[in-house]
Amino acid sequence: MSSGRPTTEETGAEARDRLPPRPIRFAARTGWDLSENQLASVLVEARRAGRALVDFTESNPTRCGIAETAPLIARLGEPRGCRYAPLPLGDPAARAAVARYYQERGLDVDPAGVVLTASTSEAYGWLLKLLAERGDDVLVPVPSYPLLEYLACLEDVSLTPYPLVKEEGWRIDLGALERAAGERTRAVVLVHPNNPTGSFVRRDDAAALEACARARGLALIVDEVFGDYAHGDLPADRLPSFAGRRQALTFVLSGLSKVMTLPQLKLGWIVVSGPPDLAAAAMERLEVIADTYLSVGTPVQLALPEILAARAPVQRAILERVRTNLAALDAAIAARATVQRAVRRLPVDGGWYATLEVPRVHDDDGWVELLVREEGLIVHPGYFFDMPRDGFLVVGLLLEPPVFAAAALRLVHRLERALSDG
Secondary structure, three states: OOOOOOOHHHHHHHHHHHOOOOOOOOOHHHOOOOOOOHHHHHHHHHHHOOOOOEEOOOOOHHHOOOOOOHHHHHHHHOHHHHOOOOOOOOOHHHHHHHHHHHHOOOOOOOHHHEEEEOOHHHHHHHHHHHHOOOOOEEEEEEOOOOHHHHHHHHOOOEEEEEEEEHHHOOEEOHHHHHHHOOOOEEEEEEEOOOOOOOOOOEHHHHHHHHHHHHHHOOEEEEEOOOOOOEOOOOOOOEOOOOOOOOOOOEEEEEEHHHHOOOHHHOOEEEEEEOOHHHHHHHHHHHHHHHHHHOOOOHHHHHHHHHHHHOHHHHHHHHHHHHHHHHHHHHHHHHOOHHHHHHOEEOOOOEOOEEEEEOOOOOOHHHHHHHHHHHHOEEOEEHHHHOOOOOOEEEEEOOOOHHHHHHHHHHHHHHHHHHHHHO
């Protein structure tokens, strides 16, 4: 006969039902400020008003009509792609194709030192896992692009900045870099050429940096995604690439996103070099990391040799677009004497961006808002790249030339009016 009393299980269930639900706790590492910044708010307002906008920040080559890449995409239809046979470091023929890409540039890269990834961002993540414990730090250049902050945050790694000196053509401040390196510093990041400054590292600075890294037990992580896009012959004192160098443990990053203007194919790579024992140990550990993710698709790996072999016309088209638009920007500035005295397009060795130094009659947000509201022009504020102060605007160079040239004239005219108003 039942006693009429609730069972222990029933009592527990009833008690749980009376408790308020516990909130989900998200990881502190993802606690970013997700509110709209000033530029986003201004753009939302302009679009709601139906304003026609020209986006100088456009960096997606697939939207800019630069090169016909459909035949390259079609190569992903290789029937062998139907079979899944994962190899952590990547398909041998694909790794050999990456090595050949460097060898054709006169660089000594062994296919055994190539690791395929799904993207450069993933490569950064893997290298931070490889090199840094929670709370360790890596040195990063300023100015540079803001993605590094998010990638480091997701790995619980801190970033410590080191400066590039504008007055010396964005040269690395080696003294400041050495002072910034502490007991928990594990690596130095270089963006080469830098984004957005387009500056390549000097050869003597590279040698000094390698000596410093070796003495302090630091690795070099060198992002060379824009390495194919020097604006003409590099000066003799500039280093074209860190790939294949042996003095310090070095990881060079690149991929199809920029090399072939094919970001949608999601294939990047790491080239590992350095003292042989260190490089071999790094490869062993990277293989385990890569095997944990197995993130690179089979079809794109199988197609990679043919895709990379077809890069010459694609890269010529990119360089022609960048040079044409850079010349149009310079011509627009030169045509207005007032602007020519007050506005400077900073020198650039390569890449897809140009930086304008403008009078500080407005702060960066003020310039951005004015250009959107009055001219329908979207530019990057300099602080987006951690420029040292207000007074810098960054523009991309990928827009179709007639659109870019017309917009550049409007930009310069508005700068001129702002100067006269000031």
